[in-house]
Every structure is written in structure tokens, then in C-alpha cells.
Amino acid sequence: MNRKTKLGMILLGGTLTFTTVLAGCGSVNQTSLSGNGPSGKNNPDGLFRELGGWPLPAQFQGNPWGGGGIGSAWTFVTDGLFQIIRTSNKIYMHLASSYDNSVPGQTTVRIRKDARWNDGQPFTSKDVWAYYMLNNGAELTHYLKSVETPDDHTVVFRWANPAPYDELKMFLIAVDNQGAMPYHYYKQWVDKAASLLQQAPLDTDPMDKGKTPFGKKISPELQKQLDANWQDFSKHGPKFPLGAGPYKVTKVTATDMILEKNPYFYGASKVKFKKIDLKMVSDLNQQYALLRAGQLDRYDGTQPKDILESILGANKNLVHYQMLDAACVGLIFNTAHSPFENETFRRAIVYALDRNKIREVGNYYGKAPELAATGFPTSDVPTYIDPDVLQKFTKYPHDDNKAAELLASIGWSKGPDGLWKEKNGKTPHFTIASAADWVPAVHSGEIVAEQLTAFGIPTKYKAVDPGIYWGNVDKGKGTYDMSFDWIDVAWGFDKPWNTMRNTYWWNTFKHAHIPQNKTDGGADFVHSGFDGQSISPDELLHQIPFMTSESDRRKALEEIAYVTNESAFEVNLFQNVTGTWFNMKTIGGVPWASAIAKYNRDMPIPPANQNERIIETNEGYAGYQWMIDGSYYPN
Numbered sequence: 241m242n243r244k245t246k247l248g249m250i251l252l253g254g255t256l257t258f259t260t261v262l263a264g265c266g267s268v269n270q271t272s273l274s275g276n277g278p279s280g281k282n283n284p285d286g287l288f289r290e291l292g293g294w295p296l297p298a299q300f301q302g303n304p305w306g307g308g309g310i311g312s313a314w315t316f317v318t319d320g321l322f323q324i325i326r327t328s329n330k331i332y333m334h335l336a337s338s339y340d341n342s343v344p345g346q347t348t349v350r351i352r353k354d355a356r357w358n359d360g361q362p363f364t365s366k367d368v369w370a371y372y373m374l375n376n377g378a379e380l381t382h383y384l385k386s387v388e389t390p391d392d393h394t395v396v397f398r399w400a401n402p403a404p405y406d407e408l409k410m411f412l413i414a415v416d417n418q419g420a421m422p423y424h425y426y427k428q429w430v431d432k433a434a435s436l437l438q439q440a441p442l443d444t445d446p447m448d449k450g451k452t453p454f455g456k457k458i459s460p461e462l463q464k465q466l467d468a469n470w471q472d473f474s475k476h477g478p479k480f481p482l483g484a485g486p487y488k489v490t491k492v493t494a495t496d497m498i499l500e501k502n503p504y505f506y507g508a509s510k511v512k513f514k515k516i517d518l519k520m521v522s523d524l525n526q527q528y529a530l531l532r533a534g535q536l537d538r539y540d541g542t543q544p545k546d547i548l549e550s551i552l553g554a555n556k557n558l559v560h561y562q563m564l565d566a567a568c569v570g571l572i573f574n575t576a577h578s579p580f581e582n583e584t585f586r587r588a589i590v591y592a593l594d595r596n597k598i599r600e601v602g603n604y605y606g607k608a609p610e611l612a613a614t615g616f617p618t619s620d621v622p623t624y625i626d627p628d629v630l631q632k633f634t635k636y637p638h639d640d641n642k643a644a645e646l647l648a649s650i651g652w653s654k655g656p657d658g659l660w661k662e663k664n665g666k667t668p669h670f671t672i673a674s675a676a677d678w679v680p681a682v683h684s685g686e687i688v689a690e691q692l693t694a695f696g697i698p699t700k701y702k703a704v705d706p707g708i709y710w711g712n713v714d715k716g717k718g719t720y721d722m723s724f725d726w727i728d729v730a731w732g733f734d735k736p737w738n739t740m741r742n743t744y745w746w747n748t749f750k751h752a753h754i755p756q757n758k759t760d761g762g763a764d765f766v767h768s769g770f771d772g773q774s775i776s777p778d779e780l781l782h783q784i785p786f787m788t789s790e791s792d793r794r795k796a797l798e799e800i801a802y803v804t805n806e807s808a809f810e811v812n813l814f815q816n817v818t819g820t821w822f823n824m825k826t827i828g829g830v831p832w833a834s835a836i837a838k839y840n841r842d843m844p845i846p847p848a849n850q851n852e853r854i855i856e857t858n859e860g861y862a863g864y865q866w867m868i869d870g871s872y873y874p875n
Contacts, residue, residue: 283874292518303477419484570727602684
């Protein structure tokens with residue numbers, strides 16, 4: 241079993257080089273909407289209400305790593321050394337007070353001396369060590385030789401040789417929630433994991449580099465023992481989770497989770513909300529009803545335009561903020577199903593799609609691209625691809641004539657019935673599918689099927705129960721000809737190397753049924769690059785973390801992006817736009833207050849000087865950062 245870091249469970253005293261920004265907690269300070277500060281008149285109890293999800297009381301337990309986890313409590317109860325903001329790559333210090341990369345081969349992190357678990361026990365370097373001993377599947381361990389604890393408030397991460405470049409080091413550390421594995425509670429299992437790892441010899445196989453914890457060679461027998469220890473650990477825990485975050489769980493029912501302010505939290509004086517009431521409501525219409533009625537103080541998401549406008553019209557206290565998501569809704573072609581193994585055919589399909597019309601239905605506020613896909617969000621293209629290189633990329637506007645030309649070039653022909661036929665004279669019929677609970681894909685799938693059918697390629701769309709959809713997509717040769725998933729997406733942090741792994745190591749290549757490289761598990765795929773050389777995205781993705789030259793990394797990323805676009809294994813239908821709702825009657829200090837009247841509470845994608853604060857209201861991007869920056873309060 242591979243124990244990986246859990247990110248966004250629904251899911252700094254130094255300066256980094258490159259583009260990462262680090263800041264101290266509470267660095268943002270905005271005036272309230274009224275300009276007079278908090279009154280508490282409408283929210284005298286300091287209560288905060290939003291939606292959430294968790295295992296039902298009979299299954300709920302306090303171990304975040306146990307069966308079913310702890311649901312939405314993860315966001316408010318756990319903490320990390322740092323908090324990374326997914327779409328801006330800004331990093332805040334949380335349990336850390338400083339860091340130092342000046343000594344070659346190591347990163348030293350100092351821990352806040354006032355950091356505490358919510359049972360009052362000190363948070364120390366031993367807790368960070370415990371996190372990586374027991375959770376040894378965390379990606380960071382694959383780049384380390386060791387985690388050392390010279391004293392209670394110092395952690396030394398010793399990097400393997402070669403080490404990642406400095407910016408990536410900090411990203412790898414920052415995505416982990418080290419405040420989720422209290423050593424004083426789980427000592428028995430942590431010590432056993434550490435002892436087992438100590439028995440493993442160093443792995444000298446160069447093909448294993450970057451894939452094993454602490455450079456160790458883990459035998460099958462040792463892996464069984466590590467897995468057994470983890471399984472036993474996951475069955476034990478307190479009634480409610482121990483964490484180092486701003487809140488602690490005090491009650492769990494089938495409909496409500498109650499959390500109270502953690503008095504031991506290092507930033508407790510800035511946290512204005514005394515209690516959180518999370519509501520578990522699965523029906524979308526019921527969620528919208530609670531929002532309309534003012535029974536939620538914050539809500540994540542951007543609805544279809546008509547629904548969004550009706551909610552705003554029904555409650556004058558609500559304000560909605562749009563924000564560009566580092567994720568795109570995509571259609572993935574199954575190359576195990578003929579004729580999708582043919583690149584020319586796939587490109588023809590991309591030309592046949594009117595992505596602007598798809599976007600209008602799937603996500604009205606989204607952004608349709610002109611490229612097929614790059615492996616990273618559309619909005620990042622100008623940042624990471626030089627203009628002269630971008631000119632070499634094929635653009636894919638909606639063009640039925642170009643699509644027809646490409647099909648004709650591979651022997652297809654259009655019959656008098658208006659349907660396209662393959663060389664053998666047969667007219668294919670295709671199936672597109674998505675998980676039935678993913679609204680943008682459900683809406684988009686119908687339009688894609690209609691457009692392809694109108695073009696002359698009969699296609700039907702299926703909305704499939706999510707419990708069986710993903711198995712159908714991946715098992716064997718896959719059930720569907722085309723499937724929906726997030727593509728060109730940033731998980732954890734928005735850098736092309738990280739996002740491109742989704743295409744060639746994780747989701748896309750599996751859904752597309754690209755052959756798997758037996759040596760490292762990535763996509764076994766080579767394609768001509770923009771200068772005519774052969775490019776293996778898998779090989780370059782393994783090399784990039786250790787490239788010391790930023791220009792070399794950039795060139796490699798451009799090559800992968802070019803190959804991704806030209807091969808068209810996937811098509812980016814539109815970049816997602818999501819949002820945050822606030823109830824201004826009960827929540828004060830909301831962002832961009834000066835423009836609320838101008839836009840009649842329907843706020844557009846914010847300008848640069850407001851974007852950072854607005855995206856930090858999205859808990860999927862930033863955890864509870866917005867709650868501890870001192871700007872928000874019960875109104």
C-alpha cells in the first residue's frame with residue numbers, strides 16, 4: 241500500500257528564488273465592508289456555517305488516516321509547516337517560523353515555539369519526523385536521505401543526491417500536512433515503521449531513483465510488514481481527531497459537524513469565529529435553498545448563469561466572487577478503441593468541436609482554449625511558453641472543413657446520408673461518458689455528443705454512477721471511447737512539471753490507455769518535438785526536478801507541452817471558473833468591498849491587486865488561510 245499525502249480532504253521568514261512568494265501569517269489586512277469593523281449584531285455567537293462531508297457517526301473516528309478519513313474536519317483541524325495556495329503558489333508559514341536552504345544538500349526548518357496540538361501537547365520536530373516515518377509514501381520521502389531532529393524546534397531535511405532545485409524543495413515540503421500525525425499518540429506505530437525502514441538497505445538501482453522512501457530498497461516482505469503496521473495504525477485513534485489547526489471537533493451527527501476554536505492554536509487571537517457548524521447536504525437543490533435562505537455563511541462554487549443570478553436576486557446579502565481555477569474540463573480519447581489510436585483521427589475530432597458553445601453550457605464563465613491541451617492550465621500558457629515557440633503549436637479552432645480534410649487523408653469518406661465511413665465502408669458509433677455527479681461534464685457531454693453526431697459521426701453520451709465509472713474507464717481496454725476528467729490540472733501547486741505528471745504518470749495516460757513504461761510506470765510514448773527531435777515526456781518529467789538551469793527546465797516543459805498538443809490524446813474543452821459565496825449579513829471583512837455595488841454582488845474575475853486575497857477564500861485552494869488572516873469576522 242502506498243501511503244500518500246492527503247491534500248485538501250473534501251480533497252515565512254526567508255525568501256525563495258524564482259516565482260514563489262512567502263509571507264507571514266496575517267499579512268493581509270483589508271477594511272471591512274462597512275468600514276467600521278465588526279459589530280457582531282447579526283452574528284453574536286461568532287458562528288460560521290458552511291457545507292461539508294464526513295463518514296456517518298457509526299463510522300466516524302478520530303484518525304485522519306483511518307477508513308473514511310475525517311472528512312471536512314481535515315481542513316480546519318490539521319495544519320502543516322507551510323500552507324501553499326494552489327493557484328498562486330504563494331506559501332505561508334504556519335507551524336514553521338523560518339527555513340534555510342543555504343547549506344548544500346539540506347533544508348532546515350525552525351518550528352514555532354508556541355505550536356500546540358489541540359490537546360495542549362507541544363508540536364515538536366519529532367512530530368514532523370513521525371509524519372514521514374509512518375506516512376512514508378509521501379512524495380517528499382522519495383527525494384530525501386533522512387529527516388533529522390537536532391532539537392525540539394528544528395527539522396533538517398537531508399536531500400538525496402542529486403537534490404531537487406530549491407523552489408521545488410519548498411513546494412514538496414509545503415504540500416504536506418505534518419500536523420496530522422501526533423507522535424505522542426501514535427508513537428507505537430511510528431517507532432515500528434522507523435525500525436522497519438532502518439532495516440532496509442540503500443537502493444543502488446538507478447531506475448528506482450525518486451521512487452522509494454529515503455532511497456531504501458523495500459523488499460516485498462518488508463513492504464508487507466510496513467503495510468500491516470499502517471493497517472493496524474489506521475484502526476486506532478481518539479474519538480475526535482488530534483490536530484494542530486485552529487479548530488477541534490466536538491460533535492458529529494449525520495447532518496452536522498460541530499467544531500470549536502482550539503485555544504492552543506498559535507494564531508488563536510486572530511481567529512474571530514468561535515464555532516463552526518458544517519452541514520452535510522448531498523442534494524444540490526437543497527444546498528442552493530440553504531444558500532438562498534441565508535443559512536450558510538460561505539459556499540464554494542460557481543453555478544450555471546441562470547441559477548447564480550436567481551440566487552443573487554433572492555438574497556441581497558449574498559456576494560459571489562469568481563476565480564480562475566487551475567483545472568480544465570477535458571475529454572480523453574481511448575486509444576485502445578479503434579480508430580482513436582490514430583493521431584490524425586484524434587486531431588480531426590478536436591477540430592470538429594465548437595468549444596465555445598460547449599463552454600457556454602458546461603461552465604458559462606469558463607475559458608475555451610485554442611490549443612488541444614498542453615498538460616497545464618490554459619491561463620499558464622503565456623507564462624511558460626515563449627511566443628516564438630508557441631507559434632509552432634497547432635491551433636485548433638472549430639473548423640469542420642479542416643476536420644473533414646484530416647478524415648479524408650486517412651481514407652474516410654462521407655456518404656450521401658451525411659455520415660462518415662471508415663476505409664472499410666462502416667460508419668462507427670461512439671460513446672462518451674462521465675461520472676453522473678460531475679455537473680460540468682454532464683452538461684458538456686450532451687453537447688459534445690450532439691456536435692459530433694451533427695458532424696456525421698454518431699455519438700451518444702452516458703452519465704454513469706460514479707461508483708462504477710472510474711473502474712469502467714480504466715479496466716481492460718476501457719468501456720468508453722471517450723471519457724471526461726479534469727485535465728491540464730494543478731494538484732497541490734501550479735507548476736507545469738507538477739501538472740504534466742497528471743497527463744503522463746497519473747490520470748490521462750491511464751484513461752487514454754497509452755501503453756505503460758515497464759521500468760517506471762509512466763506513459764511509454766515518444767513523439768517528434770517542435771525542433772524535430774524525439775521527445776519522451778516520461779523521461780523529461782523524471783529529469784526536470786534535478787535540472788539546475790531554469791532555462792533547461794523551461795525548454796523541457798515547452799517540449800512536453802508541444803508533444804501533448806500535437807498528439808491530442810486529450811482535448812481541453814474549457815478552463816474552469818469557480819467561486820466563493822459570502823453572506824455579508826453574518827460575515828464581515830469580505831474582499832474587494834469597494835466594487836460590490838458596482839457589480840451588483842456578481843463579482844467578475846478579479847484584477848491582479850485583488851486576485852490573491854479572493855482566491856484565498858477558496859478552501860480547496862488555501863485551506864483555512866482566510867479564517868486566520870485576521871480580516872474576517874462575525875458581522
